[in-house]
Amino acid sequence: MKRFILLTLLLAAIGGSVSAQNKAQEKKLPADAKTVQLTIPGYCCKGLNATIENTLAYEKGVVSWTLNQEQKQVTVVYRSKKTTPEKIEKALSDNGVRTEHYAANPRAIKDLPKCCQPAARGEEGNCKH
Amino acid sequence: MLLLLLPLTASAQHDTTGLGNVRTLPQVRVRSHHERSFQKLSSVEQSEVITADGLKGLACCNLGESFENSASVEVGYSDAVSGSKQIQLLGLTGIYSQMMLENIPMLRGIAAPYGLGFVPGQWLESIAVSKGAGTVKNGYESITGTINLEYEKPHRGNRLTVNLYGNSDGKGELTAKTNWQLSDRLSTGLYLYGAHHFLSADHLPHDGHGGRDGYRDFPLQTQLNLVNRWYYEGDNGFRSITLFNYIHDERLGGDMRFVKEMRGNDSIYGFGGTIDRIHVFTKNGKSLSDKVSIGTQLSASHTQQESFYGLNTYRSREGDLYANVLVDAEVGAFSNISSGASMRYSDMREDLYSQPYLGSQPFSNDTLGWGSLTELLPGLFGEYTLKLGTIFTTTVGLRYDYNSAFHRHLLTPRLHLRWEPIETFIIRASLGRGFRAANVVADNIGMLASSRTIHVAGPIDLEESWNGGINFNKTFEIGDERKLRITADIYHTEFVSQLVADYDQDPNQVWLYNLQGRSFSDVAQVDLNVEPIRNFEITLAGKLNNVKSTYHGVLMDKPYTSKWRALLVLTYHTAFEKWRFDLTTQLNGPQRLPLNVSSHNGYTTPYIYMLGQITRKMKRSEIYVGVENLTNYTQQHPIAGYDQPFTTHFDASVVYAPLMGRLFYVGFRYNVR
Numbered sequence: 001m002k003r004f005i006l007l008t009l010l011l012a013a014i015g016g017s018v019s020a021q022n023k024a025q026e027k028k029l030p031a032d033a034k035t036v037q038l039t040i041p042g043y044c045c046k047g048l049n050a051t052i053e054n055t056l057a058y059e060k061g062v063v064s065w066t067l068n069q070e071q072k073q074v075t076v077v078y079r080s081k082k083t084t085p086e087k088i089e090k091a092l093s094d095n096g097v098r099t100e101h102y103a104a105n106p107r108a109i110k111d112l113p114k115c116c117q118p119a120a121r122g123e124e125g126n127c128k129h
Numbered sequence: 130m131l132l133l134l135l136p137l138t139a140s141a142q143h144d145t146t147g148l149g150n151v152r153t154l155p156q157v158r159v160r161s162h163h164e165r166s167f168q169k170l171s172s173v174e175q176s177e178v179i180t181a182d183g184l185k186g187l188a189c190c191n192l193g194e195s196f197e198n199s200a201s202v203e204v205g206y207s208d209a210v211s212g213s214k215q216i217q218l219l220g221l222t223g224i225y226s227q228m229m230l231e232n233i234p235m236l237r238g239i240a241a242p243y244g245l246g247f248v249p250g251q252w253l254e255s256i257a258v259s260k261g262a263g264t265v266k267n268g269y270e271s272i273t274g275t276i277n278l279e280y281e282k283p284h285r286g287n288r289l290t291v292n293l294y295g296n297s298d299g300k301g302e303l304t305a306k307t308n309w310q311l312s313d314r315l316s317t318g319l320y321l322y323g324a325h326h327f328l329s330a331d332h333l334p335h336d337g338h339g340g341r342d343g344y345r346d347f348p349l350q351t352q353l354n355l356v357n358r359w360y361y362e363g364d365n366g367f368r369s370i371t372l373f374n375y376i377h378d379e380r381l382g383g384d385m386r387f388v389k390e391m392r393g394n395d396s397i398y399g400f401g402g403t404i405d406r407i408h409v410f411t412k413n414g415k416s417l418s419d420k421v422s423i424g425t426q427l428s429a430s431h432t433q434q435e436s437f438y439g440l441n442t443y444r445s446r447e448g449d450l451y452a453n454v455l456v457d458a459e460v461g462a463f464s465n466i467s468s469g470a471s472m473r474y475s476d477m478r479e480d481l482y483s484q485p486y487l488g489s490q491p492f493s494n495d496t497l498g499w500g501s502l503t504e505l506l507p508g509l510f511g512e513y514t515l516k517l518g519t520i521f522t523t524t525v526g527l528r529y530d531y532n533s534a535f536h537r538h539l540l541t542p543r544l545h546l547r548w549e550p551i552e553t554f555i556i557r558a559s560l561g562r563g564f565r566a567a568n569v570v571a572d573n574i575g576m577l578a579s580s581r582t583i584h585v586a587g588p589i590d591l592e593e594s595w596n597g598g599i600n601f602n603k604t605f606e607i608g609d610e611r612k613l614r615i616t617a618d619i620y621h622t623e624f625v626s627q628l629v630a631d632y633d634q635d636p637n638q639v640w641l642y643n644l645q646g647r648s649f650s651d652v653a654q655v656d657l658n659v660e661p662i663r664n665f666e667i668t669l670a671g672k673l674n675n676v677k678s679t680y681h682g683v684l685m686d687k688p689y690t691s692k693w694r695a696l697l698v699l700t701y702h703t704a705f706e707k708w709r710f711d712l713t714t715q716l717n718g719p720q721r722l723p724l725n726v727s728s729h730n731g732y733t734t735p736y737i738y739m740l741g742q743i744t745r746k747m748k749r750s751e752i753y754v755g756v757e758n759l760t761n762y763t764q765q766h767p768i769a770g771y772d773q774p775f776t777t778h779f780d781a782s783v784v785y786a787p788l789m790g791r792l793f794y795v796g797f798r799y800n801v802r
Binding site: 091105106107110111 | 284285287288308310704705707746747748802
C-alpha cells in the first residue's frame with residue numbers, strides 16, 4: 001500500500017511540473033523582451049537542432065526561439081536585463097555550434113553528429129550527410 | 130575506414146573486441162534525447178548497454194550499484210560484515226562472466242570478490258552486458274557472458290567534472306575528472322575518486338523488536354582511486370590508448386566497539402580488509418589498408434589484499450601480464466576474418482590462516498591443494514564472420530590455449546547467429562564452451578564470515594562448461610518516434626567440471642570439491658520497454674531462474690539464487706531533461722539458503738526493493754536527491770550467534786536481502802566543457 005501512495009505522489013509531482021511548464025509558456029512576454037536574429041554559418045542539417053535547442057533551453061534569459069533551417073538562422077527572444085546576444089552566441093559556440101562571431105569549441109564538436117562536424121570546424125560547404 | 134581499438138564512436142557503440150574493425154560496427158543513431166540504456170540491435174550477440182545518462186538516474190557510487198535497472202544482472206552481498214557485493218548473470222555468480230575494462234579482461238582471480246567496488250560509477254561512459262558465450266578474441270573465460278566497461282575518454286570528456294555525494298548513513302564521496310587536449314593528436318585525463326564513511330550505523334534489529342545486534346550494518350570504508358589516461362590519434366590511421374590505475378581500499382566492520390588495534394581479539398568480532406591494486410594497459414591499433422587493420426593490447430596488474438574475519442586471516446596476491454595481438458581483414462563483400470595470438474602469465478597466491486573456533490578444526494593451508502597457482506597461457510584464435518546485409522550474420526570462432534598449471538590443451542569453439550527475417554524482428558542464437566581456473570577462497574569469500582570448518586578435497590580441476598541460448602527481439606513503432614520493444618531470451622549453462630562449495634552437509638562445515646554429477650543453470654527472461662507518452666518510459670521485466678548443482682550426491686537448488694525476479698522501471702523527464710524522475714521497483718523471489726546454524730533455513734520469502742531519484746539539471750550543474758530501499762525492507766537478524774562470535778553458533782554469511790535500511794542521499798555535479 002505504502003508504495004502505491006509513494007508512486008501516486010511521484011506521478012502527482014510529475015504532473016505538477018508539467019502543468020507548471022505549460023503555464024510558463026502561456027505567460028505574456030516580459031517587459032524587457034527583445035528579439036535577435038543569429039546567423040549560424042556552422043549549421044549543416046537538422047542533426048544540429050538538438051544541440052542548438054538544448055543550449056538555448058538552459059541559457060539564462062532566453063524566452064523562446066525559432067529555428068529557420070534554410071536561412072541557417074535562429075531567432076531568439078531574450079530578456080535584455082538578463083543576457084545579451086553575445087552571451088547567447090558564446091553559449092552556442094561553447095557547445096560546438098559555430099556562430100557568426102565565435103568559433104566552435106573543438107572539444108564540443110566531437111559530440112556533434114558526424115555529418116555536422118566538418119561544418120562546425122569551419123569547412124564551408126562540407127556538410128556530409 | 131577507422132581502425133577501431135577505440136570506442137570512439139559515439140556513446141557506447143563499441144565493438145566486442147576493442148581490436149576489431151569498425152566496419153562491423155553498427156552505425157550510431159543520432160537521437161534527440163539521451164538514452165539511458167539500449168539494446169544493440171545490429172550486434173550478433175545479445176547485448177544491452179547502460180549509458181552514463183542511465184547511470185545518472187541511480188545513486189551509483191560504484192559498479193555494484195549500477196545494475197539496479199537491469200533485469201539481466203542481479204547483485205547480492207557476499208556476507209554481513211565485509212560489505213562486498215557479487216553480481217549474478219544468467220543465474221551464476223559474476224566469476225563466470227568476463228569483466229572487461231575497455232575490452233581488456235580485468236577483475237579476474239582474487240580481485241573479483243571486491244572488484245565491483247573498484248569502479249566508480251561517475252567514471253563510466255557505458256556498461257555493455259552481453260549474454261551468452263562471448264567472442265573468442267578475449268580468451269576462454271566468458272561462460273555466461275561479458276560485461277565491458279568504458280571509462281570516460283579524454284578527447285571527448287568535459288574539461289572538468291566534479292561530483293559531490295553524501296548519504297544519510299554518513300558516507301561521503303568526491304569524484305573529480307579533468308581532461309586536457311594537449312595538441313590536435315594527444316589528450317590526457319586525470320580522474321580521482323575518494324570515498325569515506327564518517328559514521329557507523331547499526332539499524333538492523335536482530336529480533337524484530339527494535340533490539341540491535343551491535344554490529345555495523347556496513348563496514349567503514351575508505352577508498353582512493355586514481356586514473357591517468359592518454360589518447361593519441363595519428364593521421365595515418367594510428368591510435369593509441371594508455372591507462373594507469375591505482376586503488377587503495379580499506380574497510381573495517383563487525384562489532385560497533387571494534388577498532389583496528391583490536392585485531393586478534395577473541396571476544397569482540399571484527400572485520401578488516403586492505404587492498405592495493407595497480408593496473409596499466411596500453412592498446413594500439415593501425416589500419417594497414419582499407420580492409421586490413423592490426424591491433425595490440427598489453428596489460429599488467431598487481432593486486433594484493435589482506436583481510437580478517439574475526440580470527441580468520443586471508444591474504445592473497447596476484448600478478449598478471451597479458452598480451453593480445455589481432456589482425457582483422459575484410460575478405461570479399463560479405464565476410465570478415467579476425468585472427469590473432471595471446472599470452473597470459475598469471476601468478477596467484479592465496480593463504481588462509483584460521484584459528485579454531487570453539488569446537489571446530491583448525492584450517493591447514495596445505496589443504497588448499499595448491500596455495501599458489503602460476504598459469505602460463507599461450508593461445509591462438511580465429512574468427513570468421515559472414516554478413517549478408519542486415520538480414521543474416523553468423524560468427525564462427527575457435528581458439529586454442531595451453532594452460533601450464535593444469536597441463537591441458539584447451540579448445541574453445543564459439544558460434545553466433547543473427548537473423549532478421551522481417552524488419553525489426555531479430556532472432557539470435559549462441560553456443561560456446563568456456564573454461565576457468567577457480568580460486569578456492571576468493572570465489573567463496575563469504576564462508577570466512579562464519580565459524581564453518583573449511584575442508585578442501587584437492588586438487589581442484591579447471592572449471593569447464595557449455596553455454597547456449599536463443600533470443601528474440603521485436604520493435605514496434607507506436608508513433609511520434611516512440612517505440613515498444615519486446616525481448617525474450619532463454620539460456621542454458623551446463624558444467625562439465627566445477628568447484629563446488631557444499632554448505633549443506635553440516636551447518637558447521639563447508640566442503641570444497643570437484644563437481645560429481647550435474648550442475649546447470651536455466652534462465653528465461655522477458656523484457657518489455659515502452660514509451661506510452663512522450664518522455665515517459667516504462668520497462669517491465671520478468672525472469673525465471675532454475676539453477677541446480679549436485680551437493681554430496683543430491684541435486685539441489687544453488688543457494689542464494691532467486692527462483693524468479695521481476696523489475697519495473699519508470700522514468701519521466703520534462704522538456705530538455707531539466708527535471709528527471711526515476712523510480713525502480715524490484716521484486717525478488719525466494720532463494721534457497723544452505724543448511725546453517727541461524728534461524729533462517731529453507732527458502733526465503735520474496736521481498737520488494739525500491740529506489741528513486743529526482744534530478745534537476747541546470748546549464749553547468751546538476752543536483753540530485755534520492756532514496757534507496759524506499760520500503761525499508763531489511764533482513765532480520767542477519768548475524769547468527771552475534772553475541773557469541775567465536776563459537777560454532779556464529780554465522781554472518783547467510784545474507785539474502787538488503788542489510789541497509791532506507792537511505793537518503795543528495796549529490797551535486799558541476800561540469801565545465
